[in-house]
Amino acid sequence: MSYFADLISTLFERASSLGKLSGRKQAPIDTLCRELLTSKGEVSGATLAQAVLNSYAASGDADKLAFFFQLRDEFDLDANTAKTALTAYQQNPDKKTYAAFMHAVDAPRLELVRRLNQVSGATAQLVAMRQDLLRLAIDNPEIAIVDHDFKNLFLSWFNRGFLVIRPINWTSQAHILEKIIAYEAVHEIDSWDDLRRRLQPEDCRCFAFFHPSMPDEPLIFVQVALTDAVSNSIQVILSDDRNAISAASATTATFYSISNCQQGLAGISFGNSLIKTVVQTLSRELPDLSVFVTLSPMPGFVSWCVGLNIQLDSPEPDDLRRIAAHYLINAK
Amino acid sequence: MSYFADLISTLFERASSLGKLSGRKQAPIDTLCRELLTSKGEVSGATLAQAVLNSYAASGDADKLAFFFQLRDEFDLDANTAKTALTAYQQNPDKKTYAAFMHAVDAPRLELVRRLNQVSGATAQLVAMRQDLLRLAIDNPEIAIVDHDFKNLFLSWFNRGFLVIRPINWTSQAHILEKIIAYEAVHEIDSWDDLRRRLQPEDCRCFAFFHPSMPDEPLIFVQVALTDAVSNSIQVILSDDRNAISAASATTATFYSISNCQQGLAGISFGNSLIKTVVQTLSRELPDLSVFVTLSPMPGFVSWCVGLNIQLDSPEPDDLRRIAAHYLINAK
Amino acid sequence: MSYFADLISTLFERASSLGKLSGRKQAPIDTLCRELLTSKGEVSGATLAQAVLNSYAASGDADKLAFFFQLRDEFDLDANTAKTALTAYQQNPDKKTYAAFMHAVDAPRLELVRRLNQVSGATAQLVAMRQDLLRLAIDNPEIAIVDHDFKNLFLSWFNRGFLVIRPINWTSQAHILEKIIAYEAVHEIDSWDDLRRRLQPEDCRCFAFFHPSMPDEPLIFVQVALTDAVSNSIQVILSDDRNAISAASATTATFYSISNCQQGLAGISFGNSLIKTVVQTLSRELPDLSVFVTLSPMPGFVSWCVGLNIQLDSPEPDDLRRIAAHYLINAK
């Protein structure tokens, strides 16, 4: 081709590529996935991605299971290619051999999920997709291997650096509060009135993590009671008869409930991060706050510790455990 | 340990772990990195991460180079472990062997960078870190292998699904507009007055991609002129003497400039995504818009196409190229 | 006084004037009002204003009534001064005599209320104050004359040009939605579930007017059902069994409920403004909307028309009535 001094090229006609690919939207999901993985540029990628997500959303469990098997088998990495690339890298470790090896060990299903993520609202749908995967893997443990890749992708996407903390209170949006009611895991919330009692008083605080690509879905939230004394009873702390103190006069912050909201993010730990961030946030706002405690019902203590990654039996106690042990010994 | 019915454990004393680890903040960066990689929970991770980033920011090129060599060598993957794990996976591919293999091929430097990202503002600093890496790699090509990992992480973090498009106009914030002036790559902007002439008229549009974790740094932006006829001359389009038309009467949108802002995101392609998103955005707002063209000066045409990933010589033309070719043939 | 080249004068000591006037905060409300009216600059005006509002809020009906009598009598205009000023103006109408006359007919209680308005949150408190005034005036009609001034001030402050329209939907804040439930005047809302049924479906719309100085208090709101046919039955329109249509396919917008929220703004008409603004808003968003109707239960029809300032018996029918009559004749 030869070109003019100021070259003009038309990138798009008004009839968007969406229209051109309308035929494909009816294609079965496995076909759509293959096309999505082979599409070169991003011109039609969004269309295919949306088509795959729509198809998946309309599927029943049988089709979803088939989809996960396709991810496991057809979009698997090629171990032989990987071995060859690894050997080449071992013999001559440079950028070229490393790149080839890294490419060989990146199962195509990972690239597929990355490409699915490009359309608006996709992240939430992919989290829901993993929720299905975990559920179906109970009776079909062979697909569990695919979850390893979903989980690693989410560990990268939901890195603490990308999470946003937001207070949850009575001025929060109703569609978010509705989820707080639904997801509250420790001390059930019965009604909107009950919710108001938990959020509106000045001695009640609640904070949640959100990811910017899922603005309507809290990932995890924690509830905190501000008191002027340490209490070991949640009934006392939340009692309607309590003398609700002003936030400024609080000396103690009691974290009495923490709830993970997304089953599709199981195994991805946000709890410690959230509690730590809330401690910093409250410390800045209320300089007289000096004690931070968690209140945990005995029955669930062990699993709660697991959920927050609190190691109580580790031979190498971290600061967390040492302080907890010290408190426990003195409290007995 | 035995526990009471309602167990209380103290998570934090007000003297935050920040204070306790103050000694470590003075430690050399290689020590800090080691500790960051071995720290168990996230209690002190943020402190170490901040310390590493501070130390890096205060370093000169020599120390930065040493840091990159540490990433390359000390935090390299172990090829032997990888080979063993791959063999085990090949013999018995299940979730366990797959996980072990995936762990073995994930170079520790990747986990280090993920952990660095946890503190506020870290993402922008890591992008700047890669900018240094690319610069230093010119004279030290041995560290280029580390860039493969940075780039792959960024490909995941800066996935189209996480980018946010924002209009850039005369009501945008000054500290953002300052960057538009600085980053404009095709048709230089001389002054704030010049910038106003490019942004304020009704027939001028500008859009940028942002990543939520770097809200003050545009990643890429495109400038568009709305006209009622196709023109092949940028001088005509931007002329102060032109009859600026109302947006509603425009039939043609000419993309006359596209500028990548982040050298640390080199090789990560945003151009096609941005142009496509802008076409959709303008189409929705201005139903009479029917022609979308790009205007490219001849001298830089080839590199511009490379920058936008427009393949003009591919044996498998995508929609983009077919339309461009068609236009070119007819325009001659 | 002689001054230096660059003169320095200290405006405030850190011990704010709030502290200095603490004694006055305990003064009775009538004393505080006198001081507020005579205070020269604005240095201590805010303090006095806050003190008056606090004192009023803590008062029972007897003290509030006394307060209104003070407004009526002590802060009344002086009719003799007014007459003198009017005569002077009549004889020589210029800016000076006009200003003097205008000042003479501006009862001091008007300036008092303007000065009360300066503190944060005062506007809402003044609206509540008028609500008390209207209530107490039932048994004490002598204070009704004071309401004329309150109403005129509010007519000025709540001018259509200052009102802001906001959609009310399921993403609105809970503390606002709580008021929608409480204020709904035509078709009672039983619960939060009931509210969701009214707000969340795509064929339901709700809009409210707010004043920027009272951001948490809707002034008036209207509920609209989008349908593809005109219906004369609210039960049909709101039925849970209805086929909720997509907004884009709606041809008819039925305004089925309008509720004034602020008793303290009685007699200040927002209804027509709101309905007109909503018609424009919906027309822009949904180009296929061509019919706008209101649905009104027979029993309350007359008072409803009064509330919306729809004159049905006026010898000079406005557009509104002519269209209504035309519709009625044809509908029989």
Next chain:
Amino acid sequence: MSYFADLISTLFERASSLGKLSGRKQAPIDTLCRELLTSKGEVSGATLAQAVLNSYAASGDADKLAFFFQLRDEFDLDANTAKTALTAYQQNPDKKTYAAFMHAVDAPRLELVRRLNQVSGATAQLVAMRQDLLRLAIDNPEIAIVDHDFKNLFLSWFNRGFLVIRPINWTSQAHILEKIIAYEAVHEIDSWDDLRRRLQPEDCRCFAFFHPSMPDEPLIFVQVALTDAVSNSIQVILSDDRNAISAASATTATFYSISNCQQGLAGISFGNSLIKTVVQTLSRELPDLSVFVTLSPMPGFVSWCVGLNIQLDSPEPDDLRRIAAHYLINAK
């Protein structure tokens, strides 16, 4: 008329009243004003208001002057009616006679301006209208009487309770910063670079008042330098060579410039309010701030005091003057 159980009346046809009154939009402005004042409901009020404002905006000084004469003469109050109403009120002061008197002394031009305010953006245009009025009144003092009414309306509309304070800094929007450059009255700002030097450093602060109905137009702004010592020289305070201190270590806040932005709001005092609000704002943010001073160049000292309503010769010194005098005596 008889009505059905559920009555339906059509309020608006899709062809809005705007279309029906298109003929009137071409009517001369005096005709439009008459219609605006006599229009009953609000159905066509907005249309007429917009037409008047458009007509005014397109007028030259001669037509504007004629408009102001119309306001003065045709829309004047009727002094005889006022006298009669006043007499009736004096004889029998009740709500009815008071209302009649108040109505008689409310010149129709006041209601006209209130009705003009109803359309979007009207407030800013009315402020500009008063700017014209003040300008034309220099050579035509007979229209000055009309300004009394404009000023009183604005005193009500721009009541401190309705103003919003916003920080102005380098992250503010460019179209607002452009006005700061233009309006800066004391220490001229030469360029955008100069503006950045005034706004971006940590020891520089700037705050402005806005009215919600004119969000793009600052009313007044003040510039503050944070220092750790009192200085009497603006050159020292703003010097590029100064050691810019951190805000947290500042002990002194020097208000070195205050600029009124709206000539159409002349005579309406915002200065004291703004300074007082800024003192409170800075005190809350920086607890170590203990001294607040203003820095005023000698030449303009007297007029500056007038502008801030600082009475230096009052026989009844307010707190402000006593402190200033005390400081001056000690500083000599």
